[in-house]
Amino acid sequence: MAEVLVYVDHVDGAVRKPTLELLTLARRLGEPVAVALGAGADATAAVLAEHGAVKVLTADAPEFTEYLVVPKVDALQAAYDAVSPVAVLVPSSAEGKEIAARLAVRIGSGIITDAVDLEADDKGPVATQAAFAASFTTKSRVSKGTPVITVKPNSAPVEAAPAAGTVEALAVTFGALATGTKVTGRTPRESTGRPELTEAAIVVSGGRGVNGAENFGIIEALADSLGAAVGASRAAVDAGWYPHSNQVGQTGKSVAPQLYIASGISGAIQHRAGMQTSKTIVAVNKDAEAPIFDLVDYGVVGDLFAVVPQLTEEIQARKG
Amino acid sequence: MSLRIVVCVKYVPDATGDRQFTEDLTVNRDDVDGLLSELDEYAVEQALQIADEADDAEITVLTVGPEDAKDALRKALSMGADKAIHVEDDDLHGTDVMGTSLVLAKAIEKAGYDLVITGMASTDGAMGVLPAILAERLGVPQVTLLSEVKVEGGTVTGRRDGDTASETLEASLPALVSVTDQSGEARYPSFKGIMAAKKKPVESWDLEELEIEADEVGLEGSWTAVDSAAQRPARTAGTIVKDEGEGGKQLAGFLAEQKFI
Ligand SMILES: Cc1cc2nc3c(=O)[nH]c(=O)nc-3n(C[C@H](O)[C@H](O)[C@H](O)COP(=O)(O)OP(=O)(O)OC[C@H]3O[C@@H](n4cnc5c(N)ncnc54)[C@H](O)[C@@H]3O)c2cc1C
Ligand SMILES: Nc1ncnc2c1ncn2[C@@H]1O[C@H](COP(=O)(O)O)[C@@H](O)[C@H]1O
Numbered sequence: 001m002a003e004v005l006v007y008v009d010h011v012d013g014a015v016r017k018p019t020l021e022l023l024t025l026a027r028r029l030g031e032p033v034a035v036a037l038g039a040g041a042d043a044t045a046a047v048l049a050e051h052g053a054v055k056v057l058t059a060d061a062p063e064f065t066e067y068l069v070v071p072k073v074d075a076l077q078a079a080y081d082a083v084s085p086v087a088v089l090v091p092s093s094a095e096g097k098e099i100a101a102r103l104a105v106r107i108g109s110g111i112i113t114d115a116v117d118l119e120a121d122d123k124g125p126v127a128t129q130a131a132f133a134a135s136f137t138t139k140s141r142v143s144k145g146t147p148v149i150t151v152k153p154n155s156a157p158v159e160a161a162p163a164a165g166t167v168e169a170l171a172v173t174f175g176a177l178a179t180g181t182k183v184t185g186r187t188p189r190e191s192t193g194r195p196e197l198t199e200a201a202i203v204v205s206g207g208r209g210v211n212g213a214e215n216f217g218i219i220e221a222l223a224d225s226l227g228a229a230v231g232a233s234r235a236a237v238d239a240g241w242y243p244h245s246n247q248v249g250q251t252g253k254s255v256a257p258q259l260y261i262a263s264g265i266s267g268a269i270q271h272r273a274g275m276q277t278s279k280t281i282v283a284v285n286k287d288a289e290a291p292i293f294d295l296v297d298y299g300v301v302g303d304l305f306a307v308v309p310q311l312t313e314e315i316q317a318r319k320g
Numbered sequence: 321m322s323l324r325i326v327v328c329v330k331y332v333p334d335a336t337g338d339r340q341f342t343e344d345l346t347v348n349r350d351d352v353d354g355l356l357s358e359l360d361e362y363a364v365e366q367a368l369q370i371a372d373e374a375d376d377a378e379i380t381v382l383t384v385g386p387e388d389a390k391d392a393l394r395k396a397l398s399m400g401a402d403k404a405i406h407v408e409d410d411d412l413h414g415t416d417v418m419g420t421s422l423v424l425a426k427a428i429e430k431a432g433y434d435l436v437i438t439g440m441a442s443t444d445g446a447m448g449v450l451p452a453i454l455a456e457r458l459g460v461p462q463v464t465l466l467s468e469v470k471v472e473g474g475t476v477t478g479r480r481d482g483d484t485a486s487e488t489l490e491a492s493l494p495a496l497v498s499v500t501d502q503s504g505e506a507r508y509p510s511f512k513g514i515m516a517a518k519k520k521p522v523e524s525w526d527l528e529e530l531e532i533e534a535d536e537v538g539l540e541g542s543w544t545a546v547d548s549a550a551q552r553p554a555r556t557a558g559t560i561v562k563d564e565g566e567g568g569k570q571l572a573g574f575l576a577e578q579k580f581i
Pocket of ligand 1: 206207208209210232233234235236247248249250251252253263264265266267268269270271274284285286287290302303304305358359443501
């Protein structure tokens with residue numbers, strides 16, 4: 001059967017959820033062969049096998065952490081050469097997209113980024129994408145070479161599908177460009193204990209209406225009552241009230257949770273670009289004319305400082 | 321020696337307009353006003369700041385796009401760039417990222433460069449992969465998605481705020497840099513800048529000058545094919561209530577109904 005290469009996003013061996021979703025999609029196209037790089041690569045095998053990986057190619061070398069992106073491209077290319085897959089799937093993180101793009105140039109293939117669904121077709125995989133701030137849905141194919149496709153989080157369910165998951169060491173030789181960009185320092189982002197923004201089932205976001213870093217506690221309390229991730233509009237981020245890593249929108253993260261709650265956010269096109277495909281959308285805004293209300297399933301016109309704490313309290317009461 | 325900076329800028333349909341696809345499923349560039357992609361203004365801004373710090377620098381802005389794309393070049397020139405190159409050819413219609421990167425790479429090599437600066441993503445296609453592809457094609461280090469950038473003595477350094485960590489990066493010139501919208505507000509063109517821009521040179525190059533065959537680019541030469549594009553149905557209007565003191569509780573009721581609580 002045809003093999004599909006799946007690039008594994010993991011942190012010290014802990015596989016991130018979007019990779020497991022990729023395995024679900026990969027199984028529609030063929031047999032998933034996973035590529036895991038860096039420290040803890042071997043430790044990814046068990047969970048990858050559980051979700052359908054027939055093989056796990058692993059490599060570790062200091063270059064993966066000491067230099068930017070290119071060493072990983074060299075490794076993925078080595079895996080590509082070893083496997084000759086029918087498609088290469090990579091999670092749509094900032095780094096994932098760069099790795100995929102450089103591989104595509106090298107193997108002479110077209111690339112599709114940010115797919116939200118994949119189907120098998122005789123002419124190769126068909127990718128669904130959102131365009132123009134998610135106001136359009138497109139279906140596309142790679143028409144030259146082996147399809148290289150990056151896929152957004154929350155694009156497919158995680159499914160158990162036990163397979164062999166045989167671990168094989170991948171031999172990688174680094175090219176001259178691999179050591180071009182040195183990583184001279186790294187400060188890991190502090191964990192908040194909350195779910196990852198792009199992976200969360202519920203996202204609770206605050207905007208300019210939150211009016212100060214100290215008030216974001218109200219948004220966090222609501223998020224915690226629902227086990228949600230916290231997001232922010234660019235206005236709130238630019239004001240320094242919340243970290244940029246939590247920004248939702250065109251130049252922040254794009255999210256598609258089951259439930260998105262926007263408080264004090266007007267709903268500018270660039271914000272909508274990052275949340276419009278959420279299943280259920282709820283907003284609290286004191287301006288009845290705010291464009292965010294065009295998107296909502298349920299909206300409350302009112303002061304967030306009254307509505308949000310009452311909502312949090314009511315959720316806690318109902319949960320007992 | 322002068323520091324030669326090439327900034328890649330894209331002319332895009334205004335995101336606040338009603339953006340549509342044409343019949344051949346390429347971006348409709350006729351019915352919505354175009355402009356210099358806001359995210360590329362940050363690239364121009366960083367180029368200007370780097371040039372200010374250097375003893376001697378020259379900034380060339382480069383675009384691949386239709387006739388109107390000159391507007392984007394003009395704006396970048398009025399911000400302070402020195403000269404512009406416009407790659408324009410009828411055969412370019414419908415070119416995807418692989419083709420565009422090929423054209424940009426050839427043009428950058430022809431122009432001569434020490435540093436290439438791009439935006440983080442275009443506001444229309446929004447793929448965000450062109451910078452990495454361009455670095456691969458040019459065979460120079462990629463120092464991408466920077467929120468801070470500095471060039472000193474033939475070395476570029478910067479900070480990249482990634483998903484899991486914030487990294488500091490370093491590479492030798494020649495190199496390719498992309499900057500994010502966290503890199504610092506872009507300046508507005510001054511009246512003097514706008515007047516001066518009118519006299520700055522804008523060169524036009526076509527595919528022949530870059531020794532690129534028509535079938536390597538355009539819709540026919542595209543490496544990807546769009547089968548369909550459908551407008552998403554507008555979200556159906558939901559329930560909107562005015563808070564009369566019970567808004568939070570009403571909202572909780574809705575969330576419970578939807579099984580979120
Ligand atoms: C190239 C580009 C990229 C961009 N990328 C992004 C992006 O990734 N993400 C993003 O979010 N934006 C982005 N923007 C910015 C975007 O255009 C908007 O400026 C931004 O989203 C506005 O944020 P906001 O809704 O919080 O603020 P505003 O538009 O100022 O809205 C604040 C809202 O809060 C309401 N409000 C105020 N006080 C209260 C209260 N007490 N109770 C209830 N409601 C209240 C107001 O009625 C108002 O509707 C981008 C812009 C550009 C040009
Ligand atoms: N047609 C173009 N002409 C010049 N530069 C471009 C063009 N398309 C993309 N770019 C540059 O590449 C960056 C990323 O674009 P993209 O990968 O298309 O999102 C942009 O911010 C621009 O700097």
